Amino acid sequence: MARNVFSGGIPTFRPQGPSANVRLALCVALAVFLMVADVRFKLTEPLRKAVATVLFPMQWVMLQPxxxxxxxxxxxxxxxxxxxxAVTAEKNAIALTHRANLVETLDHENQRLRQLLNLVPRLKTEGRAAQVVYETADAFNRRVVIDKGEVAGIARGSPVMDEMGxxxxxxxxxxxxxxVTLLTxxxxxxxxxNPRTGARAVAYGEPTNAYGGGMELRFMPSNADIQEGDLLTTSxxxxxxxxxxxxxxxxxxERRADSPFARVYCEPLAQMFGTQFVMVINPLPEDALPPRPPVETKTQEGPASTPRKGKRG
Known part of the structure; x- marks a missing residue:
């Protein structure tokens, strides 16, 4: 005989446990706690490194097809x-050879002049080649990932170049x-x-400017000696x-009469997207940096007192 389902009382449809709002509040609080802990104490940094190490072979295999x-x-x-x-290279080989000889002669002359003037010698930078694996899918950040890391001696803060800049x-x-975070x-x-004028400035990344340049010189006076086509190098x-x-x-x-500063748009020489091979430059050693001048502390001194003359006997 079938059991009467209503014999034990009216069944309840009330969900068991905490309500949906309480669970949502707990999840939000946990997410905020994890974000703050990651920013402050880097709790997920070892986990992020482990996941990146495990996923790297899978990414490499999936990119091969x-x-x-x-x-x-x-x-x-x-x-x-x-x-x-190859045909163009053969035509330019003679001109490049002559130019290389001229550059070598000028380099020797530059070294002699620096020794005579007792100037600091130019820094020689070394690096290692790497290949771009993929570009990060982020509309707000401009970054790429290369196939060299801590095992290859790559250090954080190292400059990265291609064949152009x-x-x-x-x-x-x-x-x-x-x-690698791109300059844009x-x-x-x-x-x-600016090698033409010797003026120094700071270039900021601007990926969405009106001219598609990707960089911008800020806080440049409107009367500054700058021209379109000027080359910018690292200072x-x-x-x-x-x-x-x-x-x-x-x-x-862009020079405007209502602003004391000009808007200067720049185009990076390096290929920001689509490049395959790059050169990671070693960071400059601390002993290669110019020493900072000592800070002079001024002490408050009172008026100088003149020594008293003794009486003659």
């Missing part, structure tokens, strides 16, 4: 370009990879020098980038 398809499609096109480039800076290092990122700033005053590295070129200058 894509690279194979791209390489097969562009093989014949690259072959024709390589043949044309400075590309960015290493901002996060993992055991087998590293993250909003959080990036680099001290630059070396920050102790991160070696001096003389090509950075960008000025593409547009």
């Amino acid at each position: 894509v690279l194979l398809i791209q390489g097969g499609a562009s093989y014949f096109e690259d072959l024709n370009k390589a043949q044309a480039a 400075v590309l960015g800076q290493v901002t996060r290092v993992f055991p087998m990879s590293a993250e 990122d909003r959080e990036q700033a680099i001290p630059v020098l 070396g005053v920050d102790g991160v980038y070696a001096p003389g590295l090509p950075v960008a070129r000025i593409v547009k200058i």
Whole structure:
């Protein structure tokens, strides 16, 4: 005989446990706590490194079919370009050889003049080659990931270049990879020098400017001696980038009568997107930086007292 379901009383449809609002509040509080703890105490940094190390082989395996398809499609096109480039290289070989000899002579003369003037010798930077694995899918940040990390000796803060100029800076290092923040990122700033005038400035990343340049010189006076087409190089005053590295070129200058500063838009020389091979430059050693001048402390001194003359007997 079937059991009467209503014999035990009216069934309740009330959910067991805390309400949905209480659970939502607990989840929000836990999320805020984890975010604050990660920012303050870096609690998830070891976990992030472990996950990146585990996922790196999977990312590499998944990228191989894509690279194979791209390489097969562009093989014949690259072959024709390589043949044309070989012909052009042969034509320019004689001119480049003459220019190399001239540069070597000027380099020796520069070294002698620096020794005569007792100037600080130029810093020689070393680096290691790396390959860009992928670009981060973030609309607000401009970053790429390379296939070298702590195992290869990559350090945080190392400048990164391609064959044309400075590309960015290493901002996060993992055991087998590293993250490079490009110069066009909003959080990036680099001290630059105009070799034509010797003026120093700071270039900030601006990926969405009106001229597509990607960088902007801020706080430049309206009467500053700058021109469109001027080359900007690293000044070396920050102790991160070696001096003389090509950075960008000025593409547009806006001088307004209602503002004491001009808006200067720049185009990076390096290829921000699509580059495959880069050079990671070693950070400058601390002993290579110019010493800071000592700070003079002024002491308050009272009026000088004249010594008393003794009486003659």
